[in-house]
Amino acid sequence: xxxxxxxxxxxxxxRMAKAGSSVHxxxxxxxxxxxxxxxxxxxxxxxxxxxxxxxxxxxxSKGHGVMAQYAILHELGWLMDDDIDHYFGDATRxxxxxxxxxxxxxxxxxxxxxxxxxxxxxxxxxxxxxTDQRCYAIVGDGECNEGPIxxxxxxxxxxxxxxLTTIVDANGYQxxxxxxxxxxxxxxxxxxxxFGQETRxxxxxxxxxxxxxxxxxxxxxxxxxxxxxxxxxxxxxxxFMAADNRWHYTRLTDETYARAMAELSx
Amino acid sequence: MRNAFSRSLVAAARADERVLLLxxxxxxxxxxxxxxxxxxxxxxxxVAEQNMVGVAAGLAKGGFRPVVYGLxxxxxxxxxxxxxxxxxxxxxxxxFIGDGAGVVYSTLGTSHQSTEDIAAVRSLPHxxxxxxxxxxxxxxxxDLAFESTGPVYLRMxxxxxxxxxxxxxxxxxxxxxxxxAGRGPIAWIATGSMVHTALAAAKHWAGSAVWSAPCLxxxxxxxxxxxxxxxxxxxxxxxxxxxxxxxSAITEIAAAESPTRVCRIGVRDRFSRFCGSYAYLMRExxxxxxxVLRQVHDFLSRIGGVRSTAA
Numbered sequence: 001x002x003x004x005x006x007x008x009x010x011x012x013x014x015r016m017a018k019a020g021s022s023v024h025x026x027x028x029x030x031x032x033x034x035x036x037x038x039x040x041x042x043x044x045x046x047x048x049x050x051x052x053x054x055x056x057x058x059x060x061s062k063g064h065g066v067m068a069q070y071a072i073l074h075e076l077g078w079l080m081d082d083d084i085d086h087y088f089g090d091a092t093r094x095x096x097x098x099x100x101x102x103x104x105x106x107x108x109x110x111x112x113x114x115x116x117x118x119x120x121x122x123x124x125x126x127x128x129x130x131t132d133q134r135c136y137a138i139v140g141d142g143e144c145n146e147g148p149i150x151x152x153x154x155x156x157x158x159x160x161x162x163x164l165t166t167i168v169d170a171n172g173y174q175x176x177x178x179x180x181x182x183x184x185x186x187x188x189x190x191x192x193x194x195f196g197q198e199t200r201x202x203x204x205x206x207x208x209x210x211x212x213x214x215x216x217x218x219x220x221x222x223x224x225x226x227x228x229x230x231x232x233x234x235x236x237x238x239x240f241m242a243a244d245n246r247w248h249y250t251r252l253t254d255e256t257y258a259r260a261m262a263e264l265s266x
Numbered sequence: 267m268r269n270a271f272s273r274s275l276v277a278a279a280r281a282d283e284r285v286l287l288l289x290x291x292x293x294x295x296x297x298x299x300x301x302x303x304x305x306x307x308x309x310x311x312x313v314a315e316q317n318m319v320g321v322a323a324g325l326a327k328g329g330f331r332p333v334v335y336g337l338x339x340x341x342x343x344x345x346x347x348x349x350x351x352x353x354x355x356x357x358x359x360x361x362f363i364g365d366g367a368g369v370v371y372s373t374l375g376t377s378h379q380s381t382e383d384i385a386a387v388r389s390l391p392h393x394x395x396x397x398x399x400x401x402x403x404x405x406x407x408x409d410l411a412f413e414s415t416g417p418v419y420l421r422m423x424x425x426x427x428x429x430x431x432x433x434x435x436x437x438x439x440x441x442x443x444x445x446x447a448g449r450g451p452i453a454w455i456a457t458g459s460m461v462h463t464a465l466a467a468a469k470h471w472a473g474s475a476v477w478s479a480p481c482l483x484x485x486x487x488x489x490x491x492x493x494x495x496x497x498x499x500x501x502x503x504x505x506x507x508x509x510x511x512x513x514s515a516i517t518e519i520a521a522a523e524s525p526t527r528v529c530r531i532g533v534r535d536r537f538s539r540f541c542g543s544y545a546y547l548m549r550e551x552x553x554x555x556x557x558v559l560r561q562v563h564d565f566l567s568r569i570g571g572v573r574s575t576a577a
């Protein structure tokens with residue numbers, strides 16, 4: 001069984017970020033536990049691999065966190081060491097934002113506010129086809145500035161898409177500052193509820209709590225879409241990155257790479 | 267033409283339950299037959315076009331054949347990025363219908379007028395662009411659209427101008443359809459509502475040949491180059507901006523393959539100034555017959571006339 005151990009995943013993210021001199025490290029770190037729980041305990045891939053018919057969908061609408069999903073796909077064996085260690089190399093396939101041409105990624109995102117609508121369409125397609133497929137969509141709280149997020153939530157509610165769970169990686173930051181400073185979302189849980197979502201809130205780095213919340217949401221009465229506000233810390237896992245928004249943009253040096261890897265050694 | 271559209275849509279939906287119609291709360295009375303015959307395949311996505319296109323992409327990925335309907339000012343222009351990223355990048359079989367293209371909504375002003383849609387969509391990879399002139403072309407275009415395995419934009423312009431053809435023409439992706447033969451010197455190429463005007467204007471120059479262009483992308487460059495080679499002047503007419511539409515597409519091919527004079531007649535890089543009837547706005551933009559004749563005369567004077575080069 002694949003363990004999807006959070007520190008291992010973060011080390012893979014650092015390996016990629018170092019190899020590609022990539023930004024967006026903190027964006028990926030905040031959703032590691034969310035992805036680990038989903039892939040370990042909830043997503044059903046069947047035996048068909050990343051494009052398998054009847055699979056559950058994991059839609060990363062918040063494309064800036066894609067390195068976390070690459071780390072997962074690496075553990076699944078859908079990406080190779082070569083992909084990780086040559087990140088952003090010439091003529092390589094893994095881009096700095098989610099790209100649907102990569103097996104295992106369901107949507108192209110990073111232009112924000114796209115993926116949730118596609119997830120809604122996938123959930124509606126599963127409903128209409130009479131399958132029991134579930135669709136999980138991860139959006140950022142900064143991404144919730146985008147109008148189509150709220151259009152999609154309205155639609156999901158109107159069409160009773162109880163096979164859709166929208167998870168907000170609520171790390172409290174967006175590119176240029178805190179969400180409160182830039183575009184305050186107020187009471188996000190209440191907002192989601194008022195948009196017709198069966199909503200829970202949880203510590204987004206507590207894997208047991210995430211698992212319980214998703215299980216609890218699945219058991220809720222049918223007919224309403226589900227939403228989970230995952231309170232996270234941007235850059236969680238490495239002390240000097242946590243809640244420091246510079247790590248949205250900062251690239252690793254040999255020194256910061258070594259220090260971060262040391263903190264994440266099990 | 268709208269009846270032909272409705273007939274084709276209903277037939278396609280009845281034949282294939284994967285065909286789903288999504289509308290952004292538009293299409294009053296247009297979808298009465300569809301809702302009667304295929305109520306379960308009708309989805310009103312509300313006044314939320316961006317989400318509607320994303321949902322259509324998800325439905326297509328899940329095995330369905332979505333048809334996304336809106337006014338062309340909104341579908342495709344407002345949702346261009348969703349069409350690019352969610353649909354075209356993955357070559358998903360989504361059919362976009364942009365209704366009321368051009369200045370059809372003459373009394374409603376700039377928000378509802380659409381003279382940049384062809385230019386915008388034409389620059390996206392993988393998507394076909396159709397622009398039927400009458401009900402027969404509409405029927406053929408809908409067939410082409412439903413046979414396509416990738417995205418298609420179908421531009422629906424002024425509906426009640428009458429027929430250009432007497433029966434559905436034989437049409438392939440990319441080809442211009444000849445509707446009047448002539449040895450030149452002037453070749454007329456028009457699309458949508460302007461095919462009628464092209465036929466009427468062509469009567470004023472002996473030897474004129476006229477083609478309708480129901481398919482704007484892809485365009486058969488060999489056919490266009492051949493027209494450019496055989497005629498002294500190509501006049502292109504469209505109810506669309508002269509920037510980036512059919513006139514531009516023809517000019518691009520002409521410049522590369524067989525340089526010839528191309529007179530582009532369309533909306534001249536401007537918004538409508540006033541309100542009024544459709545006929546009034548066509549005059550305001552110089553797209554009525556007298557204005558077209560004047561523009562062609564002026565063009566000919568400027569270039570010193572043309573001589574027939576037709577073989």
